[in-house]
Amino acid sequence: MKRTQRIFPWILGVAVALFALAIVLVEWTDHRSRVATGLYSVDARHVTWGREIYVAYCASCHGVDLEGQPNWQQRLPSGRLPAPPHDATGHTWHHPDRVLFGIVKEGPVPGKYAPPGHVSDMPAFGDVLADDEIRAVLGYIKSTWPERERSYQIEVDRRDRARD
Numbered sequence: 001m002k003r004t005q006r007i008f009p010w011i012l013g014v015a016v017a018l019f020a021l022a023i024v025l026v027e028w029t030d031h032r033s034r035v036a037t038g039l040y041s042v043d044a045r046h047v048t049w050g051r052e053i054y055v056a057y058c059a060s061c062h063g064v065d066l067e068g069q070p071n072w073q074q075r076l077p078s079g080r081l082p083a084p085p086h087d088a089t090g091h092t093w094h095h096p097d098r099v100l101f102g103i104v105k106e107g108p109v110p111g112k113y114a115p116p117g118h119v120s121d122m123p124a125f126g127d128v129l130a131d132d133e134i135r136a137v138l139g140y141i142k143s144t145w146p147e148r149e150r151s152y153q154i155e156v157d158r159r160d161r162a163r164d
Contacts, residue, residue, distance in 0.1 A: 050140030053133050057125065062086055066144060080119050086141045093149040096160030097138070104134045 055064060061083035062068055068085030075081055084090045092100065099113050107124035108114035125134065142150060 046136045047140050047143045050133075050136035050138070050143075053129065054137050054140050057129065058086075058137065061121070066090075066141065080121055083122070086144075088145050088149045092141060093145055093153040094156065095153070096157040098157075098160055100138050101131075101134055104129070104137065105131070 054062075054066075063083075063085065066086040068087075068090055069082035072082040072084045072090070084092070086092045095103075102109070103113045103122065105124060105126040106113070108118060108120045108122050110116050110118045114120065129137070142153065145153070
C-alpha cells in the first residue's frame with residue numbers, strides 16, 4: 001500500500017473534523033450575536049432597526065442614549081412622572097415582555113400595565129407602530145442592558161409566562 005493511500009483517510013478525517021468544528025463555531029458565534037429577549041430573540045439587524053425606530057419615536061422623551069428625563073422619579077407640577085430611562089439605571093428591565101409590549105402598544109393603562117390611578121404623558125403607539133416594530137424597539141433597548149439586568153428581565157418574563 002502506498003504511503004499516500006495510508007495517509008489520505010487520516011487527512012480526510014482531520015478535514016471533516018475541522019469542517020464540523022467550523023460549523024459549530026459559526027453557530028455559536030451566531031447564537032452569541034443574538035440578544036436573548038424573553039418572548040423573542042432579536043438578531044443584530046433587528047437591533048439596528050429597533051434603534052432607528054427608537055430614535056424616531058422614543059428618544060425625544062426617553063433620550064437618545066436611553067437616559068430618560070432628569071429627575072424621572074420626581075413628579076412634575078402636573079402630577080405626572082417624567083419619562084424614565086430605559087438603560088440599566090431605570091426600571092424597564094424589572095418588567096416582563098407582556099407589560100413592556102403592552103405599554104408601548106396601548107400606553108401605560110392604569111390597572112393593566114400601571115398602578116391604578118397612574119397618569120402618564122406616554123402615548124399609545126399601537127396605531128403608529130406595527131407589532132414587529134415594537135418588538136424591534138424592545139430588542140434594541142434590551143440589547144443595551146448589562147448581562148445582570150438582561151438575565152433578571154428574562155427570569156421575570158419566564159415567571160410571568162408560567163402564570164398563563
